[in-house]
Amino acid sequence: MSVDLLVVTALRSEYQALRGRVPEARLARCGMGPVKVARWLPELARDLPAVLVVAGVAGGLDPSLRPGDVVVASEVRDAAGRITLRETAPLVAELRARGLRVQTGPILSRDTIVGGPDERERLAATGALAVDMESAAIVRAAHEHRSDTPRPIAVVRVIVDTAMTPLVRPATVTAGIRALRNLARTGPALRRWAELAGPRTIVLAAPRSFCAGVDRAIDIVDAALERYPHPIYVRRQIVHNAHVVRDLEQRGAVFVEELDEVPDGTTLVFSAHGVAPAVRAEAERRGLKVIDATCPLVAKVHAEARRFATRGDTVVLIGHDGHDETEGTLGEVPGKITLVETPQDAERVVAEDPDRVAFLMQTTLAIDDAAATVDVLRRRFPLIASSATDDICYATTNRQAAVKAIAGNSDVVIVLGSANSSNSLRLAEVAARAGAPAHLVDDATALLPEWLVGARTVGLTAGASAPPHLVDEVIGTLRALGPVEVVEQTVAREEITFTLPKEVAQ
Secondary structure (H helix, E strand, O other): OOOOEEEEEOOHHHHHHHOOOOOOOEEEEOOOOHHHHHHHHHHHHHOOOOEEEEEEEEEEOOOOOOOOOEEEEEEEEEOOEEEEOHHHHHHHHHHHHOOOOEEEEEEEEOOOOOOOHHHHHHHHOOOOOEEEOOHHHHHHHHHHOOOOOOOOEEEEEEEOOOOOOOOOOOOHHHHHHHHHHHHHHOHHHHHHHHOOOOOEEEEEEEOOOOOHHHHHHHHHHHHHHHHOOOOEEEEOOOOOOHHHHHHHHHOOEEEEOOHHHOOOOOEEEEOOOOOOHHHHHHHHHOOOEEEEOOOHHHHHHHHHHHHHHHOOOEEEEEOOOOOHHHHHHHOOOOOOEEEEOOHHHHHOOOOOOOOOEEEEEOOOOOHHHHHHHHHHHHHHOOOOEEOOOOOOOHHHHHHHHHHHHHHOOOOEEEEEOOOOOHHHHHHHHHHHHOOOOEEEEOOHHHOOHHHHOOOOEEEEEEOOOOOHHHHHHHHHHHHHHOOEEEEEEEOOOOOOOOOOOOOOOO
16 A cells, blocks of 8 residues: 655646656645745645655756756755755665666755855855755654654755756756656656655664674774874775775775785785785885784684695685685685685595695685585595684674574565675575575665565664664664664674784784
């Protein structure tokens, strides 16, 4: 059953663009500008909808915006203050899935039309992406009449004039036509997003998010940024998460793929995934100030690789080809380690002496997948040796056990983490094998409504490289869409910490 959805526009052209494009929605016109909005607001108060959307065109403030781009407000601002709109993240994902260029951020409402480039630049400096004349007043009025049940509200504006293309110019006609066409394209997405309104239970997997090795790696870069001259270079992503990397870049870290991108004599941090000895030797030859953020559990695997190879074993590494961690481990004894990814690969391993074989594992593998490959190796080489302790790290094991525990009782499982994060990918795979539809997303703005419509119990976890605040943002998004009960299911408690290297230790 469709929820009651009201879409409010200011201009007749906006109304016409959306007419018939938002299934089962009521459309209304409030008129342009704050005076006309004030006259219309009593109509809104008499008949408050379950879901409200303010839609239309706007002027761009951010220089990256161009005519036809869609801005979804994360908050609305005016002279009276600001109101946060946490519920709109799935709408952003839906609009992007429909091929629209979408940005999300603050929208500013003004009493008058914005003037020339100087005024736009001044307003853009406040962080606002776009400017209109109606949204803030309508959203504030709807908030004032809210009951205890959340009423989802969205503000969707399509850019006509931009920081580089002022309103008064012949090309505005063409830009306006393009903007109205894209506004019409938003219609079906507005209805799909509105269907998310309603109560939910969120089941949180514990443990989740950062592990001790990731905490240590980020702390190392933080300390290096405070202690050493900028820029600080980091070989590869310090951990595999786009949000972590972006935050550190904004604070002065420069991420590179290889050492030839690093100037002589500067400070270089090795990522948590470890590096081969050849990389260390090159850094020393170049006179780089090196700080090693290799996770101690990865360093343990490196030590085992050297030990097994030194005693003459055929060394087998179970891992993923091309992953930063496997590249570092393979480089410990170049040419003396065989990489296998699957049980089928294990069937093809050739050993000079079948009684002198050892295996190691990438620390972020899925336990069940690795076990199948190990079974093949043990069958083929009954005397095969391995590390005295598990190579798959405690954090990987705990997070996989936790997501498996919540999957059976969830309509859908959301895993927060970047697509290049091995441990995050494995969490989604584990959840899917446990019987729940599972989706790996970078953050709340990648939550597609189709995953959540009808899902009243949502399992939620985060990979070991995903920041905890991303979990809070997803909870906030779902809470803004309807009443939410949060239940945490704990399978293990983690108290492990790792010390920092001497170069950055206090």
